[in-house]
């Protein structure tokens with residue numbers, strides 16, 4: 001052990017949520033340290049890769065409300081850093097017209113006055129060529145939506161954090177957390193003391209929480225990130241204004257299928273199934289189940305006739321799911337200077353700046369600037385009791 005240092009806050013994990021939490025803390029003049037178990041950058045958690053969808057389209061009002069401010073925070077970071085992080089593409093939402101999910105998304109968008117375009121089966125193919133709209137499906141476009149350049153985001157927010165005096169120590173795994181008025185954090189390379197700790201450890205959240213006597217009902221899933229080749233180059237290209245999309249449910253699956261226009265790999269479109277197979281985060285690559293790919297192949301053959309229904313590139317990523325698929329943003333039930341950001345359930349990237357702000361507020365004992373009731377740990381209490 002070579003170091004014992006004092007910080008206002010130690011953030012554990014440098015994925016998108018830890019990086020933004022640290023940046024927000026540094027903006028508030030907090031002496032902040034980020035500890036990351038792997039050498040940066042890495043591809044072993046949930047925040048790697050080149051792109052993510054950003055959208056206002058949600059079934060629940062509270063996410064759409066958070067996105068209003070979040071778009072502003074993304075724009076501020078772009079302006080401050082001079083790095084392009086966001087490209088507006090719109091998001092095509094398709095799903096059974098009379099289904100609850102499709103109707104709720106549509107009404108949340110309308111209620112919140114998010115600009116949308118509703119398509120009909122008559123004008124659909126004129127606006128969205130090379131996609132087959134399923135009979136009985138509705139279709140609309142959330143105009144605000146687009147693509148975030150994920151790897152650029154991480155690099156940029158970490159650099160801005162460091163410019164404010166923040167410290168990131170990678171290749172340094174946290175091995176123990178000792179709660180108290182001053183929290184002691186031990187890692188493979190040092191011991192640190194901090195007034196507060198933020199745990200943003202993605203799929204490893206429960207391993208860290210075990211040191212504090214808490215386990216959350218989280219499930220870690222490996223997602224096959226699939227890229228599909230265009231039969232005619234350019235058919236689904238971002239430069240030809242092909243949108244991102246979500247199909248809320250389909251013949252093939254009750255889960256969402258989502259995709260992004262061809263961009264990071266020219267000629268390849270990223271399309272994924274919004275659920276995968278359970279995995280241990282340290283053994284991710286031993287999970288070889290491909291049932292999500294089978295579903296995608298059938299869906300693509302039916303709805304995206306301009307793509308070869310065989311993935312050209314398959315990468316891996318992980319989701320950390322809560323039972324209701326809503327996030328955990330809360331203080332530890334016993335130690336209020338330990339703050340938890342977890343369970344982002346495969347849709348947390350777009351919220352990075354606002355989640356960072358909320359976690360920093362919790363860490364400073366401030367009143368959170370958004371209603372956190374959907375994200376509180378107490379909603380799991382019954383489940384947690386039965387699991388213990």
Ligand SMILES: Cc1cc2nc3c(=O)[nH]c(=O)nc-3n(C[C@H](O)[C@H](O)[C@H](O)COP(=O)(O)OP(=O)(O)OC[C@H]3O[C@@H](n4cnc5c(N)ncnc54)[C@H](O)[C@@H]3O)c2cc1C
Nearest residue numbers: 013015016017037045046047053174202317344348349350
């Ligand atoms: C295939 C895929 C597609 C997605 N698409 C979208 C999308 O389109 N839009 C969207 O908004 N979201 C999307 N998401 C979700 C989003 O990417 C995640 O919600 C987000 O990246 C979660 O970030 P995180 O910081 O919580 O976790 P992570 O990125 O996993 O970060 C946690 C970090 O903690 C570190 N850590 C863990 N334990 C320790 C320890 N003991 N000591 C030190 N460090 C530790 C890990 O190494 C890791 O770097 C997608 C996710 C995947 C997998």
